Every structure is written in structure tokens, then in C-alpha cells.
Amino acid sequence: MSSGINSSWTSPFITYLTSNSSTIPMTTSEAGWCAVSPALGCLLGPPIAAYLADRIGRKNTVLIMAPVVFFSQLGIGLVRNVWHLALLRLFIGAADGACFTTLPMYVGEISSPDIRGFLSSLICLSFTLGVLLINTIGCFFSIFTCSIICAAVPAVHFLGFIFMPESPYYYIKVGKYNEAKKSLKIFTGLADVDEELKSLSDAVRVQEEIVKNSKFMDLFTIPRIRKATVIFVIIGLALRASAKAPLLSYTKMIFEESGSDISSSLSTIVYCSVEFFVMTITTYFVIDRFGKKIMCVISLSGCGITLFLLGFYFFVKDFHHDISRYLNWLPITTLTAYSVLFNMGLSFTQVCYLSELFPTNVKAKALSFAEISTVLTNAVTVKLFQVMNDGFGTLSGSFFCFSILCMIMLVFVIKYVPETKGMTLEEVQLFFTGEKYKENDENIEGTLLRNNDIE
Known part of the structure; x- marks a missing residue:
């Protein structure tokens, strides 16, 4: 939840921070670096978490991140310099990186197969709740008040999680x-x-x-582990292609740029509320019933279509203004549809697969690599979004580019990503060693069949 708050923190405040009345004056370029600083901070967290998770345990690694987030959130309400603000957000990003390295590992290891998808997706649901919280309170309260409210989240986490096994x-x-x-x-x-x-x-x-005495390079040199790594990379790139990271950072700005008659604050709250509602429905009723791969395919296809429509609207608005007044309803409608489709699959796919793809002895290193690659690509997409917008002078080019990327990654997901619905963690590993889990027409059978074509 704290990670969701931090990832979307700039959304309600970005237009204020770049205005003349800002208490933390900054240019659009500096605001772009402020938006991307948590992703840069995440580069520090995963290696630390990978080391600690195998030495002090998964639980304690997550637990000690709470004080870092708590004091950094309090500091955000007090700073008056853009680089101090970026530094504090970088600290929270490091804690986020550590948690997202360790949490999927912890959840995957405590879960039975029939509810592992549900429990793993709760991480994503809480992230979405954090996004909704900061976009809602950020529209009504000052940065200082919001920082106090947001600091309460890691405090509650610490007091509750300390009693968990x-x-x-x-x-x-x-x-x-x-x-x-x-x-x-x-x-x-x-x-x-x-x-x-x-x-x-x-x-x-x-x-x-x-894999005895596992090393980081085992992720790329051992065939069965390399296969899991490639699958994660495909899923991760599909998630980046959906443009979720830029939308988290610039939601309110996008609504303001749309020129819609509906206020940007209301549009942002509606968008985030729909996202949380759909994520809740998906978590409880969809993920463990339909499988991850099919939902990912539907989700990625839908994101590509909605991003294209959003690009079309901004193209019409910027180059055919006389027509755009008839399409004022399109931004909120399209982004709401995007939210629904994204949260049907892509929102939880990466975390769920990370909780089960890798064997225990390399899992910490694998999740560290996963988080580092995730934040690097997130940072690139967020900064690239701002650079393309400034370069093109319109938002349409950015959305068209991301739409094309969605369709490219859709081919890779269909071809290479497996379905692991109903498998135990041990059966997933057998799949990567060349044995395939069989699913009959009625239910999941505990049968492992040799498949010599898997490599």
C-alpha cells in the first residue's frame, strides 16, 4: 500500500509543484526526475533484500522497511527543496524494492496452490488501494497533511506484521x-x-x-532457471508496454490536458476508484478460476486498444480542435476502460508468476533481479513519457507508441508464457525440468507427464 502511495504521489501534486504558487518550486524536467526517483531508489533495495531474506528471514526483511518509509513520509511534508523531496522518495523507493523482492517470496511459500493466486494478488490490490488513497486525499489536502496520513500506513504495517510467523x-x-x-x-x-x-x-x-552454492549468473546459465527468467522478462516488458507507470505518475495531468468539462480531480478519483473496484473483483472471483495467462492476454490486448483510442483523442484535440469538443467524454471513458482491462490481468500477473517461477535456493536472487529490471524499465518509461510529450508537443505520440508495444508483447506472451494454474511450487519446478502438469476436462489431476519438447 505504501508503494502504491509513493508510485502515484506525483499524480495529484505535479501541477501544483510546477506552478508559481508551489512551496517546492520546480521545472517540468525536475518534476520528471522527482517522479522517477522512487524507481531509481528501487535499484538499492533488491540486492539488500536478496542478502537479508536468506539470512534474517523473509518476514524480518519486510518488517525492517517500515521505519524507513515512516520517517521518509514524515520528511516529505517538511522539505522545501526539490532535490530533498526526490531523495526522500528515493529512500521510500529503496524500501519498496526490498519489499517487492521479499513479499512475493513470502506469500508464495506460505500459500497452498488453490489460494496462492488470490493471496499473491492481494499485494497488487493493496498497491491499488494506495494509489486510490493518495489520489483522493491529494485532491483535498496539503502535502503536509497527506504525509501524516501516509506515514500511518507503515506504522500500522509494523505493529501488525511483527506478530506474523x-x-x-x-x-x-x-x-x-x-x-x-x-x-x-x-x-x-x-x-x-x-x-x-x-x-x-x-x-x-x-x-x-x-543448484548448489547458487550465484546470480545461475539465472542466465542454467537452462531450467534461464527459462523462468525469460518468462519473467516477457511478462515484465508486457507490463511496461501497458504504460501503467507513466499513467500512475501523470494521471491528473493527463485529465487536465484532455480539456474535458469534467474536473481533473473528479476524473482522477473516479479512475482510481474503478481501478480498485475491478482489482477487488478480479482478486476474489477471477484469478484462481480462469488462470493467469488467459487473463494476461485479454488484459494486454485491451490496454493496446484503449491506449490507441487515447492517442487518437489527443491527436484530434491538438490538430483538429473543432472536432474534439464532441469527444470530451472520451478521455475518462477510455481511461476507465483501460483501468478495467489492466486490472483484469496485467496488474497481478507479474507478482503471481514471481511467487512460483523460481526454486527456493535462487528465489532471493531471482526476485532481486526482477525488481531491479522492473524499476529500471519503469524509470525509462516514466522519463520517456515526459521527454516524448515535450518533444512532440502532444500526448498522442506517446500513447500511440505504447499501443504498438502492447501488440508486439502480446505475441510473445501467447507464444512463450505458460499457464501454472493449479500447480504446487514443486510441480512448477518439475515443469521447467521437462515434465508437464496435466489438466483434464473436469479438474486438476496430480499427474506429471514427461514432455521431451519442453526445452
């Missing part, structure tokens, strides 16, 4: 079998977990034997 996978990995047994009892609700403990221990042992 550690992942049993981590305890088994470090040889603490009694603690693993206690953790399993909490997560399964069973008094006798000896069978589950043995199964997990065997699975971790097998994964450790596959």
Missing part, C-alpha cells in the same frame, strides 16, 4: 525444523504436520541439489 521454507532452508513445524501448524491449521514437513523438506533438498 516466518515462512516454513526459510526455516527448512536454514535447518530450523522445529520452527518450521510450528510455522506449518499456524499456516495449515493442523495439529499433525509431519507429512507436510517431510514433503517440504524433500522439495527444498531437491532444489538445493539442483
